[in-house]
Amino acid sequence: MTSMPLARRRRGRQVWRDTAVGWSFLLPNFAGFALLTLVPVALLFYYAFTSWNVFGGAEWTGLDNVRQMLHDASFRTALRNTLYYTVFHIPLTLVAALALALLLNRRLRGVAFFRTVAFFPYITSIVALAQVWNMLFSPGYGPINAALRGLGVDHPPGWTTSADWSMPAVIVVGTWREMGYYMLLFLAGLQTIPGQLYEAAKVDGANAWQRLRAVTIPGLRPTTFFVVVMLTIGSFKVFDLILVMTNGGPGQSTLVLSQYIYQKGFVENQFGYASTVSIALFLICFGVTAAQFLINRRGSDS
């Protein structure tokens, strides 16, 4: 009679101790996250409905900011440009990263060297990269246009100095910069595909293309899903690349949402309105990612 509650108590104490140990491991990370991310994000949802210029209190203005945003042509331009970037950047990076991974997954002399080369842009300072690419793209003296002229193009594009070509230029650099990182993820994913599947496919007489479609791509499904989600969020949030390469110009041709938020908040001191736009960006990212999870789950069920 007396031993039962004692055992239960002991087990209870054990559970409590495990929980405490678990929490103590989580705590340093969580405290930093709560202090530097969670609390500011929660506050953001309040500031979005106020007019606030940093000094003094924020004044509650209800839905005024939302109304302003819906009638704001610059917001629509920024949204359109962000979508433009996203729609091209995701598939291009995905295909380039996968192709690189397949290429560098073979037994090849100096494969480590080539993998490093492909990864290099990702770890190089974005400011230095932007400067070099800007010079390459220079309409008058840049080597890219010199090559195009050599190939017989009479009027090569103005790249970052032309409203029509600035976004393609930024997309090219964005893709080039990030493909190395996603290549690494794909390389890791390729290691998880069992070799027997390829052997079986070969025995059945599948050619290289059929093996890619029937074995590699289905086998990479979890990796691909992860890469697409990360790429989507990264594309919607693109900021540093644009800021240092074109600063949103010429005109508003490369203005993207995160840069618009920065401009409204830190340049014009309209922190309330900047918060509203941030929430719009958050909802877009959240919505698209949620949709991707749903599609992925439905796909894996069938």
Added chain:
Amino acid sequence: MKRSLTAVLGATAAISLVLTGCSGADDEGSAGGPQTLTLAGWSFATTPEFKTLADGFHAAHPDVTVELKEYDAANYDTQMVADLAAGKAPDIYAQKTLKNFYTYQNGKQLVDVSDVASGLAKTVGGIDSYQADGKTWAVPYRQDSWVLFYNKTLFDKAGVKLPDGSWTWDDYAATAKELTAKLNGPKGDYEHIWQSTVQGFALAQTPGAAIESGDFGYLKPYYSRVLDLQNAGAQVKFGDATTNNLTYQSQFGKQSAAMMLMGSWYIATLRKQQGSGEADKFDWGFAPAPQLDKSTTGTSATPVTFGDPTGLGINPKINKGKLASAKAFLAYAAGVDGAKALAGIGITPADTEAVRDTFFKLDGVPQDDLSKFAFTKHETKPENPVSKHTAALQNVLSDTHTAIMSGSKDVGAAITEAQNRAKNEVLNK
């Protein structure tokens, strides 16, 4: 357990007592005894003015030490706004640009210094910009004005007549083309990529022009002329300047261009760079900026140009006992003594009349009469007239500048778009 809690509470109380004791002592130490003021500035390595003013003031008021606090030049206002909001900003802080003066003044982050302003000489330029609600909230200690720098050596080589202060913009454009044709290499002029190189002059010189009006038609002739110079090859194309990160210091200092419109801060830079070898050694001078029409040209008239003053304001969180010293510092910095100290290191103070002799005594500063005229005589209008909407409107106009200069939009269409954006997004939002 209980006892340790009491101990912690006791320790906390003791610490807070010590802390309040400290600040209490600080409050009292104001009457008479030695004092320390803190002053915010940026990039002290390349901006010696803050140290010059701090040292000069300390020499005149041995009881007061001015301690400098350095901020990042590019993010000065962002950091200052954050520090002010957190209550950690220095006692005195510089108004780096006029663009953000409204934010500080409207945000109640400046002490009324009308008494300091009323004691300053009439020749101190730029005070008006710091006035709001009938009071003065900061005083200017430097006032740069835009002038036309020219390379005498290249002019002589081309056999083109030097500027004489009588130029309108058409004379300037014609000379730029003539120089380009005759020099066979260096361009006639260099136009830096900033929006102010076009918009600043258009706003200052066109009668009735106002950013606040949301009517930007006044920009049109100025842009047409610049585009014409660009297309004629008399100046480097905007796109080449942005993609290659050209600096104006090397374009003019390395003699790639014979003329350049730039703020008077470049006098000190060029003088220094010619001394250190960063710039070529050549003969140069500066003339008043070209004018809209003949009514303001010639050395008997007052040329119209633009430039924002740089001012000093006082943080309202300053200890009451230090306020008098802080005001004395402002009076010194904006007054004749401060102006002379600044001119001694090649900086253009707000009161240029008072320092003409000091300034032109420096080695490497041109000695001709036209340079002296350009330095002292000018009507300098603000680039960023103070208002609630200035920062947002300037952002709109910055997009207009890149769209026009890159050739992405024609002048008329870009101005119409800017006017629509100004109306919908800023003025009537």
